Structures are given as structure tokens and as C-alpha cells.
Amino acid sequence: MAIVTPLKTAAEQQLVQQYADSKAALPGGPAVRALREQAFAGFEARGLPHRRLESWRYTDLRALLREARPLAGAGVATAAVEARLAALGLEGLRLVLVDGIFAPDLSSLDAIPEGVSVQSLAEALAAPREGLDRVLSGPSVAADDAGLMLNTALMRDGVFIEIAEGRELAQPIVIVSLASGEEERAVFHRSVVLAAQGSRATIVEVSEAAGAAAQQINAAIVFETGEESEIQHVRIVTRQQAATVEVQSLLATVGAQAKFDSFALVANAGTVRQQHFIRFAGEHSEIGLRGVNLLGGAQHSDVTLVVDHEVPHGTSRELFKTIAGGQSTGVFQGKVIVRPHAQKTDGGMKSNALLLNDGATMYNKPELEIFADDVVCGHGATVAQIDGEQLFYLMARGLPRPQAEALVLQAFAGEAVAFVADENLRDWLMREVEAWLKAREAASEVSTV
Amino acid sequence: MLEIRNLTVKIADEDKQILNGLNLTVNDGEVAAIMGPNGSGKSTLSYVIAGKEDYEVLDGEILLNGENVLEMEADARAAAGIFLAFQYPLEIPGVATMTFLKAAMNAQRKARGEDELLTPDFIKQVNAAADKLGIAKDMLRRPLNVGFSGGEKKRMEILQMALLSPSMCILDETDSGLDIDALRIVAEGVNALRAKNRSFLVITHYQRLLDHIVPDTVHVMSKGRIVKTGGKELALELEKSGYAAYGEAA
Ligand SMILES: Nc1ncnc2c1ncn2[C@@H]1O[C@H](COP(=O)(O)OP(=O)(O)O)[C@@H](O)[C@H]1O
Ligand SMILES: [Mg+2]
Numbered sequence: 154m155a156i157v158t159p160l161k162t163a164a165e166q167q168l169v170q171q172y173a174d175s176k177a178a179l180p181g182g183p184a185v186r187a188l189r190e191q192a193f194a195g196f197e198a199r200g201l202p203h204r205r206l207e208s209w210r211y212t213d214l215r216a217l218l219r220e221a222r223p224l225a226g227a228g229v230a231t232a233a234v235e236a237r238l239a240a241l242g243l244e245g246l247r248l249v250l251v252d253g254i255f256a257p258d259l260s261s262l263d264a265i266p267e268g269v270s271v272q273s274l275a276e277a278l279a280a281p282r283e284g285l286d287r288v289l290s291g292p293s294v295a296a297d298d299a300g301l302m303l304n305t306a307l308m309r310d311g312v313f314i315e316i317a318e319g320r321e322l323a324q325p326i327v328i329v330s331l332a333s334g335e336e337e338r339a340v341f342h343r344s345v346v347l348a349a350q351g352s353r354a355t356i357v358e359v360s361e362a363a364g365a366a367a368q369q370i371n372a373a374i375v376f377e378t379g380e381e382s383e384i385q386h387v388r389i390v391t392r393q394q395a396a397t398v399e400v401q402s403l404l405a406t407v408g409a410q411a412k413f414d415s416f417a418l419v420a421n422a423g424t425v426r427q428q429h430f431i432r433f434a435g436e437h438s439e440i441g442l443r444g445v446n447l448l449g450g451a452q453h454s455d456v457t458l459v460v461d462h463e464v465p466h467g468t469s470r471e472l473f474k475t476i477a478g479g480q481s482t483g484v485f486q487g488k489v490i491v492r493p494h495a496q497k498t499d500g501g502m503k504s505n506a507l508l509l510n511d512g513a514t515m516y517n518k519p520e521l522e523i524f525a526d527d528v529v530c531g532h533g534a535t536v537a538q539i540d541g542e543q544l545f546y547l548m549a550r551g552l553p554r555p556q557a558e559a560l561v562l563q564a565f566a567g568e569a570v571a572f573v574a575d576e577n578l579r580d581w582l583m584r585e586v587e588a589w590l591k592a593r594e595a596a597s598e599v600s601t602v
Numbered sequence: 603m604l605e606i607r608n609l610t611v612k613i614a615d616e617d618k619q620i621l622n623g624l625n626l627t628v629n630d631g632e633v634a635a636i637m638g639p640n641g642s643g644k645s646t647l648s649y650v651i652a653g654k655e656d657y658e659v660l661d662g663e664i665l666l667n668g669e670n671v672l673e674m675e676a677d678a679r680a681a682a683g684i685f686l687a688f689q690y691p692l693e694i695p696g697v698a699t700m701t702f703l704k705a706a707m708n709a710q711r712k713a714r715g716e717d718e719l720l721t722p723d724f725i726k727q728v729n730a731a732a733d734k735l736g737i738a739k740d741m742l743r744r745p746l747n748v749g750f751s752g753g754e755k756k757r758m759e760i761l762q763m764a765l766l767s768p769s770m771c772i773l774d775e776t777d778s779g780l781d782i783d784a785l786r787i788v789a790e791g792v793n794a795l796r797a798k799n800r801s802f803l804v805i806t807h808y809q810r811l812l813d814h815i816v817p818d819t820v821h822v823m824s825k826g827r828i829v830k831t832g833g834k835e836l837a838l839e840l841e842k843s844g845y846a847a848y849g850e851a852a
Contacts, residue, residue: 545676553675554677
């Protein structure tokens with residue numbers, strides 16, 4: 154096979170080798186195989202995304218991945234994995250991935266409610282299914298992304314969830330993705346959620362490391378939601394090694410009169426690039442994308458999103474809050490596209506960042522591409538420090554500086570968390586926020602001694 | 603007892619001196635008023651006593667019960683008994699008023715080596731104090747000062763003062779933004795807190811507040827220093843003649 158552009162870096166060459174060595178064993182029938190081939194050819198033509206690409210400008214994956222780690226093995230349920238699961242203490246339906254491989258033994262499959270089907274992605278890819286390549290490809294605005302192409306080519310497993318028409322799930326479905334490794338490995342996984350007409354569900358994704366080694370993670374989740382469905386997605390990426398590099402693609406195609414909400418918390422996760430590709434496929438739908446990034450040390454969080462208003466009467470809201478200390482970097486790139494006939498679009502995008510010290514950086518790049526004339530769209534981006542007046546007020550009431558700061562920061566993050574409808578999930582998210590703030594407070598006490 | 607000697611203060615990052623060798627003593631149990639025109643430095647004085655960082659103290663000292671507070675951070679001064687009711691209370695979005703009150707009360711208890719308040723005791727104390735000031739329960743659930751009217755904010759300041767039971771209370775223009783009924787409620791709240799071991803520094807531009815909170819002493823402030831000291835009758839005198847006699851436009 155002819156290679157279009159010679160790939161230069163060691164990591165790119167290693168990926169070529171890994172794909173060549175593993176593709177015969179990767180799951181999927183002929184259609185999936187063809188999709189993988191096409192995706193990998195696309196990757197080969199582009200190479201790893203780098204900073205000269207507008208959409209990857211602030212997260213140079215080519216520079217970050219000096220070496221492509223070997224592909225992870227079978228996904229062993231180590232004691233550390235079990236301990237982490239126990240600590241999470243999840244009730245209800247829990248689907249566990251270890252190193253990207255679905256682990257039924259660690260999952261609570263007896264809790265699968267009526268009207269919900271769960272398969273491993275490997276099983277789903279192997280079975281013939283009409284429209285599978287459409288589902289896997291996601292919105293057209295994702296088509297050119299080399300990070301996603303790598304995921305398509307190399308995805309090994311994950312979960313494939315179908316929620317039947319009209320089903321309303323009382324409890325969230327939690328997908329826990331744990332890295333077991335004592336060795337540095339690369340993990341490629343993908344999950345799919347097909348929510349039929351009128352269904353209502355909450356899908357939670359947790360990404361953590363149970364092992365000690367930093368991982369290279371390339372994950373994707375695909376949502377196709379039917380008419381009048383209401384889907385809430387919550388993602389928590391935390392407790393990962395500083396040297397972890399993670400790319401998370403969220404692909405959502407949202408039907409008419411539907412609601413789709415996604416919230417993502419990133420805290421102590423290494424380098425995380427989240428990219429959301431969202432498409433309105435039907436009219437009168439509402440989409441909310443929100444998140445909180447809590448960054449310290451040399452951590453890096455990039456949220457890049459594209460919301461494609463392809464049809465009229467769509468409402469979209471984005472709100473991202475970033476708190477950055479140490480030498481960390483936050484990135485928000487949001488693009489809202491309003492197609493020529495997508496009249497009556499209502500879009501609002503906001504990114505607010507608080508920098509805790511001079512070493513921290515925030516890049517904000519909100520963009521509107523509007524081709525229709527009867528729309529209401531706005532965006533706002535702020536980068537500030539903790540308000541000194543507020544801080545003095547709280548300290549004048551007796552709160553020591555770290556505690557006063559924590560209160561202001563907690564409130565700042567809380568404004569985004571407040572949009573999560575499920576109270577238990579809000580509490581969970583705020584516990585993670587508080588834990589992060591406590592750790593920061595403790596660190597500041599140590600450093601002032 | 604609060605003793606301020608030769609306090610000389612400028613804005614930290616500007617070459618602008620605001621307090622020019624100010625001297626002032628407030629004895630235990632005394633209610634002292636400071637009157638002065640806008641811009642004479644009243645709020646600056648209150649901020650410097652409370653420990654705001656935007657100022658640089660060029661000279662002088664502030665002693666609370668003999669201890670120099672200028673070395674302390676604002677939270678330590680609060681724990682030592684200083685309370686400033688702000689002229690413009692800050693809005694803190696996302697922080698429920700109750701959460702804030704509890705954090706403040708417990709922080710001060712901790713600084714004094716006392717145990718944390720039990721939640722039922724805390725709620726009882728807040729409810730009792732809120733009732734006296736005509737503060738609705740619903741306000742306590744809202745984010746601190748967010749969307750409160752001017753009068754509501756001032757009442758919230760007095761509520762905090764009542765709950766934190768400081769020994770040195772500074773009220774900066776607590777009367778501004780209050781209608782006559784609210785003024786009466788707030789003044790009653792303050793008067794109820796008057797005690798042998800608690801002093802007040804009541805800062806105001808108008809004499810009106812001093813009809814309700816009757817001071818022991820009145821100081822006139824002009825251009826960053828105290829230029830005259832007298833009894834409560836001095837307030838009435840100022841009301842008639844204005845500040846012109848003190849080198850200020852009326
Ligand atoms: N942070 C500041 N920066 C610049 N000027 C200030 C600041 N604070 C006070 N001033 C100035 O100092 C003077 C005294 O202000 P202030 O203490 O607020 O007076 P008062 O409370 O008596 O009206 C005014 O001229 C005011 O503009
Ligand atoms: Mg003033």
C-alpha cells in the first residue's frame with residue numbers, strides 16, 4: 154500500500170507498525186474493516202495533529218507523543234482496579250472497562266434495566282448492522298480529525314448501549330474506564346449510546362488510572378439520540394498521572410425535539426484534550442455542553458467543540474469554567490456553526506477562567522460561523538484572577554485566605570455544575586471539586602511553612 | 603480599646619496620600635461617631651483598620667487592646683474582634699448565605715481555639731438574630747448579597763455583626779440606602795449590641811443616623827485627619843453649619 158505522505162516522527166511510525174500488526178485481530182466485519190482502513194489512510198495522510206492545525210493549535214499532539222506506547226494488553230483486573238471500583242462505590246448499572254476492554258465480571262450486568270441492551274463494542278462491531286458505519290462516523294464536522302481517525306482505526310473495545318423507545322431510566326448508567334497499568338501503554342476504546350425516540354437516560358463516564366503508569370488514551374463516545382429523547386452525559390476525568398495524554402472525542406447526533414446535555418469535569422488528569430462534535434439533526438432541540446477544568450502543576454486541559462446547527466430552531470448553550478494554577482494550561486475553542494437554512498437558531502457560548510498565579514495560562518477562542526440571518530447567537534470569554542474585593546470581604550469575616558479562596562473557587566465551579574439536573578451527580582461533582590480545593594489548600598499550607 | 607496614632611496612609615500603587623497623621627482613641631464600651639464630607643478618607647480609615655491590602659501605611663500604628671494590628675492579615679484581625687460593616691457589601695455569587703455564615707463563625711471559633719458550632723445551635727442563633735432584623739428565611743438561602751436591595755445588604759451586615767459578636771464594630775455609612783423604617787430596624791439592631799466590652803465606630807456623612815444610634819463622642823474628619831472632637835451636640839452643629847468651617851466645601 155502506498156503511503157501518501159511519509160510520516161516523520163517516531164510515534165507516527167510506531168503507530169503505522171502497530172496498526173499493521175494488529176489490524177487482523179481488531180474486531181469488526183468487512184464494513185468495519187473498510188472503515189478502519191479508510192480512517193487509517195486518513196491518519197497517514199495527516200499524521201498526528203499538531204499546532205499548525207487551527208483546531209489543535211494549543212495541544213500539539215505530535216509534540217506530546219514523542220513515542221507511541223505499545224498497545225495495552227488484555228486488561229487485567231488488578232487489586233488496584235478492584236480497590237478503585239470499591240472506592241467509587243457505584244450502585245445501579247456499572248459497565249467497567251479495564252485498559253479499554255469491557256470487563257463483564259467487574260460490571261453489574263444484573264442491573265441492566267428492561268429496555269436496555271448492553272454489548273461489548275467488539276461484539277457489536279462483529280455483528281452485521283445496518284447503518285453501523287454512519288453511527289461510528291458521527292457528525293460530518295468530525296470527519297477531518299486525525300485524532301478521531303486513529304480511534305476509528307484502532308478502537309478495540311468499549312460498550313454498545315441501546316435504549317429502547319420510550320424507556321425512562323431511573324438511575325444513571327455508569328461507564329468506568331480504568332487504566333490498570335504498571336507499564337506505560339496506549340489504549341483505544343470507544344462506546345456507543347443509541348437512545349431511541351422518547352427515551353430518557355443519564356450516562357456517566359469515569360476515566361481514572363488505577364495503576365501507577367501514565368497512559369496514552371484515545372477514547373470516543375458516540376451518541377445518536379432519537380426524537381423527543383432526553384439524554385444527560387456526565388464525564389469525570391481524574392486521578393490520572395501527570396504524564397498521561399488523553400484524547401476524548403464526543404460525537405453526538407441529536408434528533409428533533411430532543412435534549413442533549415453533556416458535562417465534563419477534568420481534575421488532576423494529566424494532559425486531556427476533549428473534542429465535542431455535535432450535530433442538530435432535527436428541529437426544536439436543545440443542547441447543553443458544560444464543564445469544569447481544575448488544573449495545577451503542568452496539567453493541560455483542552456476543550457474544543459464544534460456545534461453544528463444544521464436545521465432551524467435549535468438551541469445550544471456552552472459554559473466552561475477553568476481554574477488554573479501552577480504552570481498549567483487551559484484551552485477553550487468553541488465553534489458554533491449555523492447553516493444557511495438554520496433560522497431561529499439560539500446559541501450562547503461562554504468560557505470563564507480564573508488564573509491562580511502568573512505561571513498559569515488560558516487560551517480562549519470562541520467562534521461563530523453564522524450563515525443564516527434570523528438567529529440569536531452570542532459568546533463571551535473571560536480570563537481573570539480571584540476577585541480581591543470578594544476575598545477581602547470574606548477574610549474580614551474571619552476566613553483565612555486559603556479558605557476564602559476555596560469558597561470563591563467552589564462557587565465559580567458550582568455555577569457550571571448547577572446545570573446538571575441529577576442531584577446525586579451534582580453532589581458527586583461538587584465532592585470532586587471540594588477534594589481538589591482541599592488538596593490545593595493543604596499544598597498551600599505546606600508551601601508557606 | 604482602639605488607639606490610632608499618627609496614621610499616615612497612601613494608595614499602594616499610586617502616589618496618593620489619603621490619611622495624614624490621623625489620631626483617634628475609642629474606649630471600651632464607647633460609641634464614637636466619625637463625620638466628614640465625601641472623600642475625606644472615612645472608608646479608607648475603616649479599610650485600613652480591617653486590613654485591606656490596597657493601602658500602604660507610611661507611618662503610625664493601630665493598637666487594639668495594646669496590640670498592633672497592622673502586622674495581622676484581615677482574618678486574624680476579625681478573630682481579634684474587629685468587624686467592619688461595609689459601605690458597599692460584596693456580592694458573592696454561588697455561596698449560599700447560610701454556608702458563608704457558618705464558615706465565618708467557625709473560622710473565628712477555630713482561631714480562638716473553640717469547637718465548631720453544632721448545626722442545630724447555629725441555625726437557632728441565625729434564626730433568632732435574623733428575626734430581630736426582619737430578615738426573611740428566604741434571603742438566608744440565597745447567594746450572599748446577590749440581588750439583595752441596598753437595605754437588605756445593610757441588614758445582612760448587621761446580622762453578621764450580631765452573630766460574630768466582635769469587640770470593635772466599625773459601621774461605614776450603614777445609613778446610606780436605607781429608608782426610615784429600615785434605618786430604625788438597623789439602629790435598634792446596633793443599639794441592642796451596645797455593651798461594656800464592645801466599642802463602636804460609626805461613620806456617617808449625615809447626622810440622621812446619630813438620632814437613632816446616639817454616640818458618646820463625635821469626631822470630625824477632614825482631609826485625612828480628625829480635626830475636631832466633641833460630644834453628641836457636635837453632630838447637630840455640623841448639620842446646621844456644614845463642613846465649611848473645617849476647610850471643606852459644604
Ligand atoms: N483604591 C483607591 N484608589 C484610588 N483612590 C482612592 C482609593 N480609595 C480611596 N481613594 C480616594 O481617596 C479619597 C478618600 O476616599 P474614601 O476613603 O472613600 O472617602 P470617604 O469614605 O470619606 O468618602 C477619595 O479621593 C478617593 O477617591
Ligand atoms: Mg466612604
